[in-house]
Amino acid sequence: MTVTIYDVAREAGVSMATVSRVVNNNPNVKPQTRKKVFEAIERLGYRPNAVARGLASKKTTTVGVVIPDISNMLFSEVARGIEDIANMYHYNIILCNADKRKEKEIKVINTLLEKQVDGLLFMGGSVTDEHVQAFRTSSVPIVLCATRDETNQYPYVDIDHQQAAFDAVNALVQDGHRDIAMISGNLQDTNNGYSRYMGYKEALEKNNMPFREEYVRIGNYRYDSGIESMKYFLELEQRPTAVFAANDEMAVGAIHAIQDSGLRVPEDISVISVDNSRIASMVRPQLTAIAQPMYDIGAVSMRLLTKLMKNEKIEDTRVVLPHELVKRHSTR
Amino acid sequence: MTVTIYDVAREAGVSMATVSRVVNNNPNVKPQTRKKVFEAIERLGYRPNAVARGLASKKTTTVGVVIPDISNMLFSEVARGIEDIANMYHYNIILCNADKRKEKEIKVINTLLEKQVDGLLFMGGSVTDEHVQAFRTSSVPIVLCATRDETNQYPYVDIDHQQAAFDAVNALVQDGHRDIAMISGNLQDTNNGYSRYMGYKEALEKNNMPFREEYVRIGNYRYDSGIESMKYFLELEQRPTAVFAANDEMAVGAIHAIQDSGLRVPEDISVISVDNSRIASMVRPQLTAIAQPMYDIGAVSMRLLTKLMKNEKIEDTRVVLPHELVKRHSTR
DNA sequence: CTGTTAGCGCCTTCAT
DNA sequence: ATGAAGGCGCTAACAG
Numbered sequence: 001m002t003v004t005i006y007d008v009a010r011e012a013g014v015s016m017a018t019v020s021r022v023v024n025n026n027p028n029v030k031p032q033t034r035k036k037v038f039e040a041i042e043r044l045g046y047r048p049n050a051v052a053r054g055l056a057s058k059k060t061t062t063v064g065v066v067i068p069d070i071s072n073m074l075f076s077e078v079a080r081g082i083e084d085i086a087n088m089y090h091y092n093i094i095l096c097n098a099d100k101r102k103e104k105e106i107k108v109i110n111t112l113l114e115k116q117v118d119g120l121l122f123m124g125g126s127v128t129d130e131h132v133q134a135f136r137t138s139s140v141p142i143v144l145c146a147t148r149d150e151t152n153q154y155p156y157v158d159i160d161h162q163q164a165a166f167d168a169v170n171a172l173v174q175d176g177h178r179d180i181a182m183i184s185g186n187l188q189d190t191n192n193g194y195s196r197y198m199g200y201k202e203a204l205e206k207n208n209m210p211f212r213e214e215y216v217r218i219g220n221y222r223y224d225s226g227i228e229s230m231k232y233f234l235e236l237e238q239r240p241t242a243v244f245a246a247n248d249e250m251a252v253g254a255i256h257a258i259q260d261s262g263l264r265v266p267e268d269i270s271v272i273s274v275d276n277s278r279i280a281s282m283v284r285p286q287l288t289a290i291a292q293p294m295y296d297i298g299a300v301s302m303r304l305l306t307k308l309m310k311n312e313k314i315e316d317t318r319v320v321l322p323h324e325l326v327k328r329h330s331t332r
Numbered sequence: 333m334t335v336t337i338y339d340v341a342r343e344a345g346v347s348m349a350t351v352s353r354v355v356n357n358n359p360n361v362k363p364q365t366r367k368k369v370f371e372a373i374e375r376l377g378y379r380p381n382a383v384a385r386g387l388a389s390k391k392t393t394t395v396g397v398v399i400p401d402i403s404n405m406l407f408s409e410v411a412r413g414i415e416d417i418a419n420m421y422h423y424n425i426i427l428c429n430a431d432k433r434k435e436k437e438i439k440v441i442n443t444l445l446e447k448q449v450d451g452l453l454f455m456g457g458s459v460t461d462e463h464v465q466a467f468r469t470s471s472v473p474i475v476l477c478a479t480r481d482e483t484n485q486y487p488y489v490d491i492d493h494q495q496a497a498f499d500a501v502n503a504l505v506q507d508g509h510r511d512i513a514m515i516s517g518n519l520q521d522t523n524n525g526y527s528r529y530m531g532y533k534e535a536l537e538k539n540n541m542p543f544r545e546e547y548v549r550i551g552n553y554r555y556d557s558g559i560e561s562m563k564y565f566l567e568l569e570q571r572p573t574a575v576f577a578a579n580d581e582m583a584v585g586a587i588h589a590i591q592d593s594g595l596r597v598p599e600d601i602s603v604i605s606v607d608n609s610r611i612a613s614m615v616r617p618q619l620t621a622i623a624q625p626m627y628d629i630g631a632v633s634m635r636l637l638t639k640l641m642k643n644e645k646i647e648d649t650r651v652v653l654p655h656e657l658v659k660r661h662s663t664r
Numbered sequence: 665c666t667g668t669t670a671g672c673g674c675c676t677t678c679a680t
Numbered sequence: 681a682t683g684a685a686g687g688c689g690c691t692a693a694c695a696g
Contacts, residue, residue, distance in 0.1 A: 002471070004673055015683045020675060028681060045469060050446040051392065052673030054383045055688045062426070062447075071412035071627075073405060080403035083429045092443065094394070095427040097415045111424065114382040115394075137377060139334070223614050252614055259616060279611065282555050282584055284591060295403075336689055347667045352691060360665055384689030387672045 064112030081298025141308035155317035165199025226253020285329035396444030413630025473640035487649035497531025558585020
């Protein structure tokens with residue numbers, strides 16, 4: 001039924017070892033023999049079985065990727081970076097959504113390891129002890145992507161979220177704003193939501209500005225929660241003159257809430273965010289934002305993983321990628 | 333080094349077959365024995381090797397997915413649908429980007445098949461003879477997702493693109509528009525770009541309206557090309573009163589080009605599109621669009637594939653999902 | 665209910 | 681440059 005390496009060997013009149021060598025580009029084969037084998041392969045329509053190969057060689061040329069949500073623009077951009085580099089090094093990707101739910105994350109880590117992936121890339125909200133526990137049982141290298149574990153024992157590629165938030169708020173302060181509100185993400189995301197919130201607080205503090213409870217709303221990173229949060233701010237006695245949103249989508253929501261109320265951006269209220277996804281230039285006014293290099297985070301972490309998998313020397317396994325302010329028209 | 337089923341068997345004082353049964357939930361094991369085995373597994377930290385299992389059982393519980401671009405919102409939405417259902421049926425996904433480039437598509441189809449996936453989901457621009465050629469060599473089922481082959485010999489899940497375009501343009505006609513332009517996608521995409529273009533022409537024809545060369549621009553599905561195309565239309569002697577864009581992003585670009593020129597949507601020019609991705613409600617005015625059920629296309633095609641993989645009876649292997657008009661505020 | 669015995673398709677020394 | 685032989689870790693009859 002299925003044609004194996006034996007069949008090819010017989011057809012070509014050589015041993016299976018020789019066929020194996022040909023298939024694996026081993027130089028120790030006479031060109032003439034090689035040709036015979038290739039012809040036999042062609043004739044029989046032989047296709048090597050990667051599973052058998054994986055069992056025998058203990059390598060699958062596959063890496064596992066744990067991702068919170070593939071349909072989220074940011075993550076899919078990271079995924080694209082991962083894919084491109086993986087491709088370049090001839091690795092395939094097994095992608096698993098885990099919805100930022102811890103138990104599901106642990107579960108997929110285990111199935112990925114069962115599948116004998118050669119390495120693992122983990123993307124998620126936060127890395128807890130349980131995660132580390134699961135990582136420990138792995139005999140293959142693991143790289144954290146756009147996140148980190150508390151004690152920094154695992155290699156990671158990330159940006160400095162707190163600094164990014166700080167820079168965003170600071171830019172607002174530079175523009176003369178004193179009443180700056182924040183639409184935050186989930187504070188349980190230690191590495192992300194919380195860091196940006198801390199960056200906001202830090203910026204206020206450094207500039208001797210008071211922190212006000214009512215100037216912070218917790219959103220869910222979605223457009224609608226940007227609108228809701230902004231509506232709340234607009235009804236405040238002393239409404240803010242500027243808003244810092246933890247991501248683009250909520251910022252766009254905020255802009256529209258402002259415009260819907262008859263006010264203008266940035267004349268009446270400025271809006272800034274962190275992310276700079278493609279949507280940032282797809283609003284009017286175009287969004288001023290701190291740019292996170294998502295594609296690069298994916299690409300660099302995959303590159304790091306390839307080095308780890310090949311036991312290459314690594315200068316640094318903790319890499320923090322730079323962010324930058326992209327000034328557009330939603331601030332003044 | 334690695335602990336195998338043998339080690340567990342020895343530790344538990346049973347045979348490897350029994351361990352295998354326990355691991356695979358075979359009911360034919362005395363509860364007491366089962367308990368012993370589980371304890372041994374726990375003690376040794378045994379993790380089943382899916383590769384070995386795949387070789388022995390000839391099943392990998394993995395399906396391959398070929399996708400044009402994971403960072404594209406539409407496709408990642410489809411991917412999410414695929415993932416969710418795959419998950420539900422305990423399959424894992426190997427995702428491969430192929431950039432709509434034929435040779436790359438053929439290549440990943442082959443590597444996926446080498447990896448012994450239990451089934452294949454193909455998403456791409458168009459399905460040529462070469463694709464069919466590659467499909468033929470597969471011994472596992474294949475489902476086309478959001479596309480079809482010319483002769484409809486392979487199962488597919490898709491929408492009726494031509495009808496969708498027709499309905500969009502027709503809605504414009506109903507609103508009293510006579511001068512309707514189109515921002516099209518690539519006409520080489522037989523199943524998609526071309527079909528929508530044909531739907532546009534068909535709608536004009538049925539309504540006895542002339543087709544005009546200068547009312548069609550070919551974009552690349554991106555925001556910027558929406559802007560460029562619209563600018564072109566705005567400079568026409570007789571500028572259109574309505575525009576049909578082949579996807580949301582170009583439609584948003586068109587809206588902004590119109591607004592930037594000082595005109596209003598929909599008062600001066602109406603805009604309609606096909607897709608209804610999340611971005612459609614993230615513009616002002618919100619976009620009227622024909623909704624494509626992307627998530628469902630993914631989910632349904634994966635469901636179809638699971639049936640095929642299990643040799644279940646199938647009523648119909650060619651499914652066309654319904655689309656619908658979502659009226660918002662960019663048309664009048 | 666449990667154990668024995670063949671493979672699954674390929675890689676990899678070790679000889680020749 | 682080529683061949684022979686022993687696994688890789690597990691499943692799946694087949695016995696008992």
